[in-house]
Amino acid sequence: MNLDIESGQSTRYMQVYDYYKELILTRKLPENTKMPSIRRCSEQLGLSRTTIETAYLCLAADGYIISRPQSGYYVTGRPLVPSTLSAQISKNIHNSTPQAVYNFTSNNADADSFDFNLWKRYIKSALRQDKRMLTYGEPQGERELRETICNYVINKRNAVCTPDNIIIGAGSQSLLNILCPLIRDKHSVAFQDSKFEQGTVIFEDYGFAVIQDKEHADVLYMTPSNMTSLGDVMPMEKRLSLLRDTVSHNRLIIEDDYNNEFRYFSKPRPCLQGLAGGTNVVYLSTFSKLLLPSIRLSFMILPDELLPLYQRKAALYNQTASKAEQLALCQFLRDGHLDSQIRKLKRLYAGKAKTLATELEQTFGDQAFVTMGESVTLVHLHIKSTLTNQQFKEKAAKKGILVFASPKETKEYAHIALSCCEVPAADFHDAAILLHDIAFCN
Template sequence: MARAAVPVLSSLGPVVLDRDGGEPLHRQLYHALRQAVLDGRLRPGERLPPSRALAADWGLSRNTVVTAYDTLLAEGYVTGRVGAGTYVATSLPDAAPGSLPARDEVRRGIGLSDRGRVLAEAPAIARDRAGRPFALGTPALDVFPFALWAQLLGRCWRQGGRTLATEPDPLGYAPLRAEIAAYLRAVRAVRCEPEQVVIVSGAQQGLALLAQLLLDPGDEAWVEEPGWPGNRAALLGAGARLVPVPVDGEGIDVAVGMARGAGARLALVTPSHQFPLGVTMSLARRLRLLDWAAARDAWIVEDDYDSEFRYAGPPLAALQGLDGAGRVIYVGSFSKVMFPALRLGYVVVPPDLVEPVRAARRHFDGGTSVVPQAALHRFLADGHFASHLRAMRSLYAAKRSAILASIRDAFAGFATAEAGEAGMHVLLRLPPDCPDHALAGRAARIGLTTPALSGYHRDADGIAGNGLLLGFAAHEPAALDRAVRDLARLCVGDRN
């Protein structure tokens, strides 16, 4: 993006104009000069540069500068006449110079709604964009076929540009919805037709949309304990009252959920690969959860965020496929299989929710951008997705084995790894006298991203214990081994 920073006056300091931005240059110049007057950087009676000289210094047309000066003159910030000298007014229309608070002080005074405050104060989701070892949720971008993806984008635009440029269906691009429905039926045993598939801008948007549509402020919603902060934030944004339900080796404990929140309107679960513990929900728990939802007329939202990467046996059938009462809504994403910036996910809703969801999308954002949907349709239909997924499964299985071997060697007798049967991370269990949050802080100082298990608890007295989450998908085995040994030296080395 082309920008220019040129001092207009010594008292004004450098001003930046965004020449590629959406706001006209004369408005940008007007705002910059007006703010300088209000801040007191341009003082009452001070002369502004002649419009011709300022235009030459900035590489602007003289009309741009004249228009900005005329606006300031009309609003009373400057006096004089263009061509005969322009001066800062001695009496301002809004306030005296320096009397306005700074921009950040103004923003702190903005009143948020109750839900807005809850969202603003929700724990931040840690994002590591520097590619440091153990960052969570980052796929192996070095092996994604980006050249092929670029070709598909270009081909879709050339062949269907006029059609793709029209207003999108709020539910998504119809050919992509049909392809996703066929894939989910074949691979995940999801019971759905293309009409039930809704394309969203990432799974997080899908969860937020469902929460807004299905929950009233104050409604109870079950969340897994521990669990992903983003899921909780989506429910909090709808004003829900969260009911933390512990997770054990069989998944979410439905009996505890019924005792703590029998009247809940919704349960948000990750049955195929629970985050962060990595366990799979047992069949007994699945059936009991479905019975609860049917009896209470409640909703179950199944977040199937990375079950494609399963290393023991065939992919598990989705919870949605067992649902005979139409109470399960299935949510998935392509971000972890392909690349995070794609921001394309999908929601499979029961038939009677299709039209309410369509209306909600129409009012919220009108739908998701169509061009990447068309390219994704070709990526799936032409077999590229299946091929890429097979390659990633094999690659990640090797990396998973490598990091587990490194942990056994470097942490022998001190800590153990729990890998589960799927996913892109392992859980390193630590002894009680090695607090995970303290170790995570020390690891960050040597360039390692190791989220602490305790950070995913809503309640301080959770049952999951003490540990670190180690993502392995984005790094080669040798790099993972070095990082594991560096981490081990931080805690094991202190005792030797």
């Protein structure tokens, strides 16, 4: 297939469209010739199936090919209509309000981010433990997994704990449902990110007042390794100051250690829980970001002062995490695969981020500049525009591109950030062109 897909500034699906249109009009693809399948064409050109499917839809709309059920697309020979309907399809792609054609805010995993065959082996090994699979398991989480996690957070995050401090659950929400009844002496909570609705709803359900004023909150929900949607990290001086204020005002900190491993320029900073010596801080973390979003395994480290309250009620809580997944994860960690998985993810997402940055730089030229922040998954685009960051974000959303808007406004530039996790690298070119159109075309 002799198609130089990189040439030109038109979108890739239109390049594929023009290529096949020329072959059909010159009779190099005779009537009734079967078109390559979308999957095969995608593999040959190194493009996403969405791109190929859109090109085929345009060809079909103009009458160059026809879809036959259970068979595929076939050449018709000539256009069925004199007008070019594909132009209208292309216009609709640019001007309609689709549902996230390119979602640069998603935390969903890249298709190449995980070794499914390896994980299947550990799941199968867990399921072979017949007798253990016949019981519900420990409400607090399987003991060997808690021991393994304990070793991990002590060595990697400088945490202070024992396996008895650790509670396993299927996601942070299930763990917050355990925590809230233990802190009835607290009445208000403030979130570092006011948009964390999944946490807000839990505290509201338990009667906590969710307030903006962190100085007067009894509980602070902090994400020091991911302070904003742009991946900002809390400096060490701020961490120590926060802990001093917590002690002097008798506050409780809930530390959500989300995204601590994905750093470009620095090593992960010590967690607040460890800096506090294990007191006044509840530590939350998850393996979903490192493994798969569908593997719902999170854990919470309770400070010693809350343990007696929990232990009196522990037997009343059902374990929400799969026992098979707990046992599989335990052996996965013990065999050292998590470290190799983290290295793999860093390489993958750093490579995707650089590819996205290159596409943006080539498309925007001197109309914008690109920077890389602390987070290995984020690319920052600074566009010469009179639009505010939020206005650009909203305009992009109407075109089907979801991006993060920086909370800090400047007069000369609209600053947005794009997560490279979910969107395939093959789609970066088209996405960059659409972002350019959004910025500079009415």
